[in-house]
Amino acid sequence: MDGVAVHADTSAGTAYGPAWTDEADRPVLRVSGLSKRFGGTQALKDVDLDIAPGEIHALIGPNGSGKSTLIKILAGYHHAEPGAVAELDGERFELGQVTGSRHDRLRFVHQELGLVEELSATDNLALSRGFARTAFGNIRWPEMERRTAALVERFGLGIDVRRPLAMATPVQRAVVAIAAALQGWEGRRGVLVLDEPTAVLPPGEVARLFHIVREIRDAGASVLYVSHRMDEIFALADRVTVIRGGRRIATRPVAGLTPRALAELMAGQEKETGHQSQPPTSGTGGSTGGGTGIGVAALEVRDLWAGPLRGVGFDLARGERLGVTGLVGSGHEAVPYAVCGAWTGPVRGRVRIPERSPRWVDARNAAGLGIPLVPADRANEGVVGDFSVGENLTLPLLDRLRARLGRLHRRREDALTEAWIRRVEVRTAGRGARITTLSGGNQQKVVMARCLAQQPPVLVLCEPTAGVDVATRQQLYELIGRQADDGMGVIVSSSDTEDLLALCTRVLVVRDGRIVREISGRDITEPALVHAMEGTE
Numbered sequence: 001m002d003g004v005a006v007h008a009d010t011s012a013g014t015a016y017g018p019a020w021t022d023e024a025d026r027p028v029l030r031v032s033g034l035s036k037r038f039g040g041t042q043a044l045k046d047v048d049l050d051i052a053p054g055e056i057h058a059l060i061g062p063n064g065s066g067k068s069t070l071i072k073i074l075a076g077y078h079h080a081e082p083g084a085v086a087e088l089d090g091e092r093f094e095l096g097q098v099t100g101s102r103h104d105r106l107r108f109v110h111q112e113l114g115l116v117e118e119l120s121a122t123d124n125l126a127l128s129r130g131f132a133r134t135a136f137g138n139i140r141w142p143e144m145e146r147r148t149a150a151l152v153e154r155f156g157l158g159i160d161v162r163r164p165l166a167m168a169t170p171v172q173r174a175v176v177a178i179a180a181a182l183q184g185w186e187g188r189r190g191v192l193v194l195d196e197p198t199a200v201l202p203p204g205e206v207a208r209l210f211h212i213v214r215e216i217r218d219a220g221a222s223v224l225y226v227s228h229r230m231d232e233i234f235a236l237a238d239r240v241t242v243i244r245g246g247r248r249i250a251t252r253p254v255a256g257l258t259p260r261a262l263a264e265l266m267a268g269q270e271k272e273t274g275h276q277s278q279p280p281t282s283g284t285g286g287s288t289g290g291g292t293g294i295g296v297a298a299l300e301v302r303d304l305w306a307g308p309l310r311g312v313g314f315d316l317a318r319g320e321r322l323g324v325t326g327l328v329g330s331g332h333e334a335v336p337y338a339v340c341g342a343w344t345g346p347v348r349g350r351v352r353i354p355e356r357s358p359r360w361v362d363a364r365n366a367a368g369l370g371i372p373l374v375p376a377d378r379a380n381e382g383v384v385g386d387f388s389v390g391e392n393l394t395l396p397l398l399d400r401l402r403a404r405l406g407r408l409h410r411r412r413e414d415a416l417t418e419a420w421i422r423r424v425e426v427r428t429a430g431r432g433a434r435i436t437t438l439s440g441g442n443q444q445k446v447v448m449a450r451c452l453a454q455q456p457p458v459l460v461l462c463e464p465t466a467g468v469d470v471a472t473r474q475q476l477y478e479l480i481g482r483q484a485d486d487g488m489g490v491i492v493s494s495s496d497t498e499d500l501l502a503l504c505t506r507v508l509v510v511r512d513g514r515i516v517r518e519i520s521g522r523d524i525t526e527p528a529l530v531h532a533m534e535g536t537e
């Protein structure tokens with residue numbers, strides 16, 4: 001294997017490799033009869049799964065199908081219902097047990113990565129496996145930094161092990177989470193579980209992560225790779241298990257499958273593979289287009305500087321769906337945050353909503369315009385984990401929901417929440433359920449509903465379909481389209497060309513911090529977007 005050697009604890013000098021030959025066929029991990037109920041929700045029902053040595057085994061299913069629940073049971077976070085059996089290399093182990101041989105052989109990188117972004121890679125690795133100390137109990141920082149560097153350097157991403165992870169790129173953070181999971185990994189048969197590791201990665205970084213995952217597999221480990229993206233399964237996996245509605249539908253070698261067959265297994269019916277992009281029904285693009293209120297600008301942005309952005313300006317018409325895109329690092333990712341006043345670094349420029357006021361607002365005060373943002377990183381920026389579905393939904397509306405004496409008008413709050421849950425079809429046990437009990441796609445719908453419930457003239461979405469399954473993606477597209485038809489100006493910042501093709505009436509392509517190309521209407525095609533992003537027109 002060149003590049004990444006995935007033994008983790010360099011101080012211990014251990015390594016895992018393709019050690020087995022005679023036990024070649026015995027599954028490394030086998031679970032059977034796995035069921036889990038949360039109140040009225042049957043999250044898993046009698047699920048069986050086996051992972052072969054040295055395979056990348058994908059677990060795929062729509063939002064809410066039970067993937068994370070299965071992973072959390074394996075990780076000991078949830079208990080399974082009685083009757084479940086689990087074996088590692090033929091040896092029974094207790095599900096829910098988080099120490100001993102299970103811990104040595106099953107390692108996890110959860111969707112939320114479990115990192116403290118204010119701390120460095122060194123601190124984060126130490127948090128998961130403890131600090132090296134001198135005989136007097138002092139922490140041996142140089143040794144810890146050396147060890148961490150040795151681990152992460154192998155992934156070749158130039159990670160500075162002393163800098164806070166908040167300053168790292170998404171793929172660097174994912175790699176730190178993987179390195180943390182692999183620390184102290186012994187040379188025995190084991191499974192690295194990756195729960196939707198690409199959900200918050202831009203496409204350019206997805207390819208790097210795939211490379212790393214393959215190297216881990218080539219070093220002899222097995223990988224259980226959770227996803228709901230079919231393209232990832234075909235690019236990466238050896239076998240795939242499909243779950244739907246908490247049941248295992250099938251386990252198949254990927255080599256024998258077509259995208260259509262996999263889509264049918266996932267959907268349970270004849271289904272086209274992937275989303276068919278619809279020509280947008282409204283918004284003609286440019287500052288003069290728009291389904292409603294033609295010619296009226298919903299938002300004007302001038303000379304915006306923030307992070308990599310170097311003087312970006314544009315108009316958004318009412319009813320327009322404006323895409324903003326570019327390669328990783330091009331600067332397009334900064335546009336939504338800067339426009340909404342959510343950029344954390346220095347920013348300058350001017351922004352205004354002309355129908356509210358002719359006065360320009362300094363971009364440093366853009367938050368005062370109250371433009372809602374659907375952020376890219378839902379878990380960290382989108383939801384308040386300790387709050388219920390209802391509280392997350394009505395958070396920005398509290399002023400409107402005040403009754404006399406400043407008390408909250410509970411009945412109005414409940415009615416509003418119920419209406420939005422129905423409208424965006426959130427799958428939840430109820431408005432009082434904690435938001436973290438919802439599947440990722442359903443949490444995204446709550447964030448979207450929260451923004452829409454404010455009835456803003458402008459909505460800004462950043463990577464709106466990250467971590468969202470095909471059916472939910474379609475629902476979100478329709479919802480966004482309907483809002484635009486009603487006159488809302490929508491900015492969609494996305495590195496997923498499928499979003500841009502399906503949603504946008506005009507796309508601004510950013511390179512080196514500047515808008516280099518504007519593509520409108522039927523000229524918005526995959527090749528046109530890719531060429532403009534890469535500068536190969």
Ligand SMILES: Nc1ncnc2c1ncn2[C@@H]1O[C@H](COP(=O)(O)OP(=O)(O)OP(=O)(O)O)[C@@H](O)[C@H]1O
Pocket residue numbers: 038039041042043061062063064065066067068069070228427428429436437438439440441442467
């Ligand atoms: N702690 C919990 N309490 C109550 N219900 C839960 C809890 N965790 C999950 N659920 C429910 O169990 C079902 C399966 O959820 P799970 O998160 O496992 O789905 P998923 O396949 O991982 O979805 P996604 O792709 O959207 O992340 C969903 O209906 C979810 O709302």
